Amino acid sequence: MTDPARPDIQSGRLPAEALARGFSDLHPALEPHEVLVEADRCYFCYDAPCMQACPTSIDIPLFIREIQAGNPIGAAKTILSANILGGMCARVCPTETLCEEVCVREVAEGKPVQIGLLQRHATDLMMETGHHPFERAAPTGRRIAVVGAGPAGLSCAHRLAMLGHEVTIFEARPKLGGLNEYGIAAYKATEDFAQREVEFLLKIGGITIETGKALGRDIHLADLRRDYDAVFLGLGLAGVNALGLAEGEDQIGTRDAVAWIADLRQTADLSELPVGRRVVVIGGGMTATDAAVQAKALGAEDVTIAYRRGREQMNASPYEQEVAATRGVHLRFNLQPKRIFAEHGHVTGIELERTRIEAGKLVLTGETVTIEADQVFKAIGQSFVADGTDGEGAGIALERGRIQVDAARRTSLDGVWAGGDCIAEGEDLTVVAVEDGKIAAMDIHSALTAAERVAAE
Known part of the structure; x- marks a missing residue:
């Protein structure tokens, strides 16, 4: 159909069969026998360069050995304990420039172990069980606000919930997932995988979702700092x-x-x-x-x-x-x-x-x-839009146009952490954002725990 306002821009250029081929899975899952053959190729290196190259430090030799031993669910738990979005990362991570680039098989033979596809195999099987592999710790009574439901925010929220805190995620868009939902090529994450992974992650419990809530419009940083024990900002890059x-x-x-x-x-x-x-x-x-x-x-x-x-x-x-x-x-x-x-x-x-x-x-x-x-x-x-972060005196300190954080992902505002693409160190990779969220969550937990100890003395 031709749009009269745009005569050369049309829909329906290809039949349904051609569209299905063009948007089919870029990396189809390995067949069961292919999984075993590929797992057997791993040398299980003691100093595993692949693990060192992974931003989330997944124990790659261990999870491949677990697959080889016939325990893919155990392998999935190994993966997800380091990277709760391991299923999506298995699909979209540039493994060719991370773990697989430094694989000893790549260096010696020019053909690395297909780490990404083995990771997908294990995490897909775990999700198919419908079982969440982690349990929440005893409730702490602490409440944390997470602004932004992209990879960094979801990672942070899951880890905090697992540690027993109550988390509220505020997301401006109708769906959770950030770029995993809205920015990844459709042929890299087929069959609504981003939303299925979000549903899997939320099974940890203790996470409340509020969509349609944008920072600076519907919610305000001063209010969040007053009403919650900590705030994590995973705002992404809204500017173009x-x-x-x-x-x-x-x-x-x-x-x-x-x-x-x-x-x-x-x-x-x-x-x-x-x-x-x-x-x-x-x-x-x-x-x-x-x-x-x-x-x-x-x-x-x-x-x-x-x-x-x-x-x-x-x-x-x-x-x-x-x-x-x-x-x-x-x-x-x-x-x-x-x-x-x-x-x-x-x-x-x-x-x-x-x-x-x-x-x-x-x-x-x-x-x-x-x-x-x-x-x-x-x-x-894209560029960072500071809407909602500049209403508290001098506002959050920026560096190179993004939020300045320290190694623990603390911002210049007390009680506020940040991670993902919105921080100065952001690398615009899902796996890096997941690690940011995890690091921030662990530091938030440490800070709250330390505060409790001081209060008890």
């Missing part, structure tokens, strides 16, 4: 970086890639989602490759990723670049957007200027190229 073009950035057909992916993830029928015939994605990270691959899967005939630096500088891993290339996406480098062309308010193309590196700096060459396009997606990063 602009291209900064002198001309054409607001034409019909230009969109923020993150918002478009969120729309796609919440679309019940992919055949109803419009996409251009010729699509250009500006950026070089995971969001850029996710948007480009999904545009192609929806039926866009020509999709190009344009990145201002060289291939080796792309934030998207070589594997993600390969996924995009093998699915028909053109990757073009050393091109910086200059202006977007439009006719009657509709995008018709984009002009880009060639770049090169001189003395370590990116410089423009003056030479331009034009790519025809009906749709241009902006995927050049």
